[in-house]
Amino acid sequence: MIRTLLLLFIFTLSLSANIGLVKTLTGIVNIKRVDKIITLNVGTIIHEGDIILTENNSSVGIVFKDGTRLSLGSKSHIRIEKYLFNPKEEKYKFDLNMTKGKALFESGEFGKRAPESVEFKVPEGIIGIRGTKFYVDIK
Amino acid sequence: MKSLLVAIYIFIAFIIFAPIKNKITKPVPLTKVSPAPIITTPKPKPKPKPLSKPLPIIKPAIEKASIILGKNDSKKNAIVITTKISNITVDVPLTMVKLKEDGKLSKPTIVSAEDLNARFSNVMSANPLKAYHVNLFFKESTDMQKDSKQLISKIIDEMKKREPCVIKVAGFSDTFGNAKDNMAISKKRAMMVKDLLQKSKDVNISEINIEIFGETELLVPTEDGIKEEKNRRVEITIR
Numbered sequence: 001m002i003r004t005l006l007l008l009f010i011f012t013l014s015l016s017a018n019i020g021l022v023k024t025l026t027g028i029v030n031i032k033r034v035d036k037i038i039t040l041n042v043g044t045i046i047h048e049g050d051i052i053l054t055e056n057n058s059s060v061g062i063v064f065k066d067g068t069r070l071s072l073g074s075k076s077h078i079r080i081e082k083y084l085f086n087p088k089e090e091k092y093k094f095d096l097n098m099t100k101g102k103a104l105f106e107s108g109e110f111g112k113r114a115p116e117s118v119e120f121k122v123p124e125g126i127i128g129i130r131g132t133k134f135y136v137d138i139k
Numbered sequence: 140m141k142s143l144l145v146a147i148y149i150f151i152a153f154i155i156f157a158p159i160k161n162k163i164t165k166p167v168p169l170t171k172v173s174p175a176p177i178i179t180t181p182k183p184k185p186k187p188k189p190l191s192k193p194l195p196i197i198k199p200a201i202e203k204a205s206i207i208l209g210k211n212d213s214k215k216n217a218i219v220i221t222t223k224i225s226n227i228t229v230d231v232p233l234t235m236v237k238l239k240e241d242g243k244l245s246k247p248t249i250v251s252a253e254d255l256n257a258r259f260s261n262v263m264s265a266n267p268l269k270a271y272h273v274n275l276f277f278k279e280s281t282d283m284q285k286d287s288k289q290l291i292s293k294i295i296d297e298m299k300k301r302e303p304c305v306i307k308v309a310g311f312s313d314t315f316g317n318a319k320d321n322m323a324i325s326k327k328r329a330m331m332v333k334d335l336l337q338k339s340k341d342v343n344i345s346e347i348n349i350e351i352f353g354e355t356e357l358l359v360p361t362e363d364g365i366k367e368e369k370n371r372r373v374e375i376t377i378r
Contacts, residue, residue, distance in 0.1 A: 023267035059265035071265040125222040131215030
């Protein structure tokens with residue numbers, strides 16, 4: 001019984017952890033997850049809290065559960081601080097924190113259902129969306 | 140007793156100087172660089188050196204980030220940039236706003252598509268394909284409409300383009316019959332489509348999810364108890 005519960009718990013955890021998928025990749029891209037460094041491949045699953053770090057001459061394209069697409073250029077740093085997409089309970093939150101590099105962000109269902117719940121943080125400011133595609137270049 | 144007095148002095152000093160300190164930390168707009176606003180500080184200023192007046196140094200605010208609104212097919216396409224001192228709404232594609240230190244914002248300017256491409260070519264080529272949406276319609280039960288059957292090969296192609304793909308299959312019904320049966324039939328439809336898509340073994344499917352709606356979400360709004368073929372459907376999303 002306890003084992004079943006534990007399995008169920010792990011299953012639920014893994015479900016909530018899976019928030020996006022690496023779809024395109026060139027060069028070397030790593031993520032910092034808790035205190036581990038993981039090298040990304042096409043098909044790697046992204047978790048909430050991951051810090052994505054691209055190296056020189058590298059890029060990565062990620063699709064999130066709601067269909068939001070995020071692409072990063074070389075030498076970029078971004079943290080997926082919060083990702084909650086639950087249309088059934090109408091719970092939404094998407095926080096990103098970018099400190100370096102270049103990005104293209106194109107919102108999916110978030111842009112239609114809950115644009116005000118998206119916060120894309122950059123040094124000195126926050127970008128809020130109203131159903132959007134935008135580019136960021138941080139020095 | 141003595142220490143109590145000292146504490147009272149510190150407290151009074153704090154009350155006197157605290158508002159001044161707040162004033163200092165308040166951001167000063169760039170345009171008001173000269174003449175410099177007079178701010179009294181709690182400490183006495185060091186004696187000015189008897190030299191010629193030093194020229195005021197105007198440092199340009201360091202640029203922290205550039206943000207450009209892209210072109211998008213959706214009706215709504217806008218961003219709101221907020222800093223601790225300012226905010227701006229941008230709703231014209233290819234408008235660029237620069238964020239500077241201390242939360243200052245540049246005036247919006249328009250960039251050319253060529254400049255944007257040159258600056259972001261690496262990022263653009265990494266952008267994954269947009270999600271593919273399609274509806275499959277049903278006659279009765281799990282009998283798919285002919286037009287919809289013919290879409291299957293196209294759907295498989297779209298899956299291949301997005302490998303490793305994530306698929307969402309959502310089943311729906313019309314309002315004819317009772318809600319419970321409609322829930323069951325919409326589930327049957329979704330499961331059938333899921334099996335059909337999973338048959339294509341040469342496609343790398345990362346994940347396939349089922350959602351069941353019964354008669355709760357109609358494509359064509361109708362009264363209860365109405366047969367409507369547009370509502371007997373399975374929605375597929377591939378990303």
